[in-house]
Amino acid sequence: MPFSRRHAVILVAATTLILYLVRSIDYGSPASWGRFRVPGSVAERPSYTAAIVYLASVLPGPRDPAKLLASLPLIQKNIPWRHQWPVLLLHAGAYDSYENQVDFLDRLRGSAQGQNLTPDATEKLVNRIEFVHTDHDLPAGIPADGGSDGPIWDREWPAYHHVCAFFSYKIFSHPRIKDLTYYFRLDDDSHVREPTCFDPFEYMHVHNKSYAFRREDPDLGWVTEGMWPLVSNYAQRHPEVESTLDRNGWEWPPNRFWPNNFGQGQNFPSYETNFDLVKVPRFRTPEMTAFLHELASDPKRFYWNRWGDAPLRLAQVYMFLDVAEEVHELCEIPYSHKDQVWDDCACVPLPD
Ligand SMILES: *[C@@H]1O[C@H](CO)[C@@H](O)[C@H](O)[C@H]1NC(C)=O
Numbered sequence: 001m002p003f004s005r006r007h008a009v010i011l012v013a014a015t016t017l018i019l020y021l022v023r024s025i026d027y028g029s030p031a032s033w034g035r036f037r038v039p040g041s042v043a044e045r046p047s048y049t050a051a052i053v054y055l056a057s058v059l060p061g062p063r064d065p066a067k068l069l070a071s072l073p074l075i076q077k078n079i080p081w082r083h084q085w086p087v088l089l090l091h092a093g094a095y096d097s098y099e100n101q102v103d104f105l106d107r108l109r110g111s112a113q114g115q116n117l118t119p120d121a122t123e124k125l126v127n128r129i130e131f132v133h134t135d136h137d138l139p140a141g142i143p144a145d146g147g148s149d150g151p152i153w154d155r156e157w158p159a160y161h162h163v164c165a166f167f168s169y170k171i172f173s174h175p176r177i178k179d180l181t182y183y184f185r186l187d188d189d190s191h192v193r194e195p196t197c198f199d200p201f202e203y204m205h206v207h208n209k210s211y212a213f214r215r216e217d218p219d220l221g222w223v224t225e226g227m228w229p230l231v232s233n234y235a236q237r238h239p240e241v242e243s244t245l246d247r248n249g250w251e252w253p254p255n256r257f258w259p260n261n262f263g264q265g266q267n268f269p270s271y272e273t274n275f276d277l278v279k280v281p282r283f284r285t286p287e288m289t290a291f292l293h294e295l296a297s298d299p300k301r302f303y304w305n306r307w308g309d310a311p312l313r314l315a316q317v318y319m320f321l322d323v324a325e326e327v328h329e330l331c332e333i334p335y336s337h338k339d340q341v342w343d344d345c346a347c348v349p350l351p352d
Pocket of ligand 1: 210282326
């Protein structure tokens with residue numbers, strides 16, 4: 001059959017259509033890659049959820065973010081995140097306005113560039129930031145002028161005390177955090193100094209851990225007044241807590257069953273919670289929740305005696321978790337707090 005005019009029209013139309021289709025594929029977008037993906041290599045969906053948590057401010061006014069801006073780029077630069085989980089900045093009003101958020105993110109870009117993050121890493125970090133308004137009210141019975149009433153620690157009253165109460169128990173019912181599988185708290189003076197070899201959430205998941213800390217160091221007796229008797233009495237009333245403590249090798253100060261002054265002035269073991277990686281459901285069991293309610297029942301513990309979340313986290317872990325099975329010292333992450341460099345250990349990559 002000779003090549004007719006009709007054939008020519010069909011050929012031109014077909015060529016145009018093919019060129020149009022080829023051009024319309026955007027090779028850069030994940031959706032178009034999906035069309036060519038072989039079965040089995042479909043983007044894996046993690047079987048857990050997680051977030052990094054910083055407490056950016058606890059009082060309504062602005063707070064200088066300089067330290068926070070220095071800390072954030074390091075987590076992006078030095079941790080090989082398998083998943084870009086959100087970074088929650090909990091604030092009590094400093095970032096309510098859109099302008100303040102934009103300004104912060106601009107400064108974060110500047111800080112990231114100053115720390116030699118690639119443009120891609122910088123944008124990844126900026127995209128992870130989530131501002132979460134969180135109020136910290138004085139509990140009933142604690143007057144607003146309480147700082148002049150002689151609490152054991154009156155510096156930074158009540159901001160510091162809000163921080164202690166928040167991390168000791170309130171965080172486990174925070175609406176943005178309570179349904180996560182893991183949270184990883186860092187403070188604005190936390191520095192992931194150098195690269196590490198795994199994503200800490202993946203570590204927790206792969207090894208089935210419930211709590212990871214970076215350093216253990218006792219809290220002083222004068223800021224833990226009443227803590228030893230509280231834990232001791234609680235364990236006496238809850239035999240399963242007593243036996244968990246025993247199994248975990250818990251040690252009491254002398255004279256536990258003498259009537260008065262047990263543990264007075266004695267240091268209390270603590271995890272340094274400026275680095276605090278938690279499997280949330282393990283801190284929301286009915287048994288743990290009952291203990292958190294007990295802690296909350298007397299706010300003077302936090303606002304007058306300046307109890308901190310560091311010794312209380314350790315108490316929670318030893319009272320309710322299996323330390324040998326569930327707890328890991330995450331020394332694989334090179335870390336410093338303020339200007340203090342903490343000891344590291346070798347990092348073994350996770351299996352693929
Ligand atoms: C993982 O740890 C939990 C405790 O958090 C335990 O109950 C469970 O049996 C563990 N699973 C495996 C597969 O070891």
